[in-house]
Amino acid sequence: MIETNIVRLQGGPDKNYRTSPHNIEAEQALLGALLVNNDAVERVADFLDTRHFHDGLHQRIYDIIIKLRRDGKSATPVTVKTFIPPQDVADIDVPRYLALLAAEATTIINAQDYARTIYDLAVRRSLIGIGEDIVNTAYDAPVDLSPRLQIEQAEKGLFELAETGRYDNGFQKFGQPLTRAIEMAANAFQRDGHLSGLATGLTDLDERMGGLQPSDLVILAGRPGMGKTALATNIAYNIARAYRGEIQADGTMKAVNGGVVGFFSLEMSSEQLATRIISEQTGISSDMIRRGRINEGEYARISVAAEEMHNIPLYIDQTGGLSIAQLAARARRLKRQRGLDLLVVDYLQLLTGSSRRGAENRVQEITEISTGLKALAKELSVPIVALSQLSRQVESRDDKRPQLSDLRESGSIEQDADVVMFVFREEYYLKNKEPKPGTEEHFKWQDEMNNVHGRAEVIIGKQRHGPTGTVQLHFQAEVTRFGNLAREDRLAERH
Template sequence: MSTGAPQDQVERPQALGAEASLLGAILHNPAAIDGVRHIVEPSDFYSEINGWLYEAMCARRDAGEHVDFRLLTTILGNRDLGGETVGKYLGRLATEATTVINAPSYAKAVREASRMRRLFETAIAAQAAMTTGGVADPAGYAAQMIEDLDEIATAAMPDHMRRVAIGRSALGVIERVQEARAGRVKLGAPYGLPKLDHATLGMRENQLIILAGRPGMGKTTAGIHFGLSSARAGFGVCFISLEMDANELSERALAACAYDPRANEYLTYRAIAQGRDVSDRGLQRLVDAQRLLDTLPFEIEQQPGLTVAQIAARVRQYRMRLERQGNFLGLIVVDHIGLIKASKRYSGNRVQELTEITGSLKGMAKEFGVPVLALSQLNRAVENRDDKRPKLADLRDSGSVEQDADVVIALFREAYYLEHIPERTPEEEDRLDRVGNILEVEILKQRGGPTDRMECFCDIACNVLAEIAS
């Protein structure tokens, strides 16, 4: 008894509409080719004619020729186009064209349909092999299917996650060294603190970076500063705020960008939140700061209680928007680890939950090929020591945070503890005056790099962080 349509009657997966829209976009604006060539190959097209036409368009673009209706008409000549004239076929493509901005999305649809066809054909070939009669070892068929399916799955991975020979990888490293020597390569997304950037080479792709500290140490201040510094350098930043809403973060960002130590008016983020006492001149500083922020590729995701999988979905959407605008994703900031919703797999076991979360954050860094900066609380053991400077052992709940992190940076403000002494001695008052705006930034861990401690100027009320000139 038959259980389905004959194989020769089953329609292969295809995206002919997307193919036509993509080619039409190139007809209208050949520059669209530059935004899709890394996404789709001629062999990805379901229609042989479309694939050939796309290949011809790319070849003409490489030759520096203008790709237009007349040139393609000449190239196609009397080619069989399934009963349509060349003019009618190209006219239909032009009619169905998408915009240049949307071209990458259509190219991805063409590519995904191509991969689905390969999956379909692999399954059909496996079925045919197993129904030819006779008895064979099923392990052999299974091994071949696994190999074929793995090849398809690997093709869908970003280049930085695929298997690679060590010699080829080493050659890539040498090429980056040569580019860096020539001054043509940006290293990681910048922290915006020169000493820290020099010690770490910036926030580098695939890294999980933990920014740790007790409450009141300035984690959010530093996180916003690092994000804004990266955005100013052209790195697209996705700030996942699980604690504060976008308005609170924006008040801090405005305070930081409007900061002027020479001005008479002190624009703290609390003063900005209250609003009523801001002067006309202060308001103009805020307007100027907003205009600056409006130019930065910096987006805030403010929904609370997200899982790592949901965070990844939000980041994926933002990355696509950046790519359509000609930008790129360069940094993910998560504020903070303790507020990420765990899956139900280890419900009630906080150590295992945190292990799963940090492992997933590291996986997300590798998936997107960008650094993930995750803020983390330190446990209360710090408060029981005379020297309250953080140590790796103070990371809360699990050693997995230390284990999964490529870099651990800790923050310490002595002024915070001095301010909370009920009756300070003259010596303590003098000490508070000297360290009131000092934030210690310490690299507690760095794979393949030095540990170090540096002092920075920090105005918590204005969300300002800056390196102190030595």
């Protein structure tokens, strides 16, 4: 095709020099098809960009065609040549070249195939570019750029390349999402609790939320001492323990129940987190475990629980001071290497933004973090449970139940979250108000304590796809364990 121009476009043959992957003939064939029939533009414009073309002149021609069609004008050799002055391309007759492209266009049916070829070759060139950047950075890295950070930057580049600009996006026939909806219903029928999302193991909470939904950002907030970390740990362990995978036709593993959990513990060490889980599962106080004040029988229970927990798919990252970009890179790596069905971040305010401006404006930094977490949830198609602090204004009210306005730097967190939950325990506040023993006030206080002892509330303050309200849970403070609250209809089940 257009033999006289191929040598110019390819830069001449050189057997000792490897040129980057490209296909000039495919570019010429596509441009010719677009010039002959402008309707073909709509088939390729949603995924093919100007930068995907290898040749500079072809980039200009394609860009002009797209802009003309966007303005509702015809893109023909005659209209396109107007926007390419002859002096800009000294070694070629542009009007003649455009006419040859249109004349040699054999068919428009294959326009989309040509576009996919061009796109795939552009991805290969991008891969080469990432590889060159890795090599150059490794050779000339500054002192403050650690190898681990270089790896994370490379992983980010590769993942972004894999996830953006796919040519299978855009409008789709209703039958395709309908099929996926039916599959989701079938999976929910097979899953424990018959939920569309991941079951937290807390029945009333699951009934209210339908489980944790893919791509949702769930904010779990509370004042210190309320047990938000304990609740997040309980949920993470319940989901990981229930995991059951099934190999798909393409060789990948898919969770049919439970899921693979990644837990970013920015405040506590992995050992502290493990001790909490052991305490929850064995019913032995974590304080007693740490101090070694256990008997032989309790040690045996710990050993049995540890053996059971050893193989569950719960992965903990205890690195402190992570930026949102570093967290995203590590989450992508975990999904690629081990799979990922739930991500927990403890807690949001301990993350840092990737820009220096964050240090000057904390609200902007929190906005970047919450927006980044929501984008990551959509990108990985997994629910992200991010813990968050509450402002001290809660303590100044008589009713200390949290509200959405109590979220620290709340504007962006409330906006980006799909679900906002608050953990509240009346017992925590009431026990600090004990009157003098023997008085009438003390007897009244004792009655109130009996009513709230071992009870916790999870207040759902926002939920995009379900109702808000309060869920009552049982809480054992000594072992930091949340559970279903005993109800009349569950007595037989419990016994």
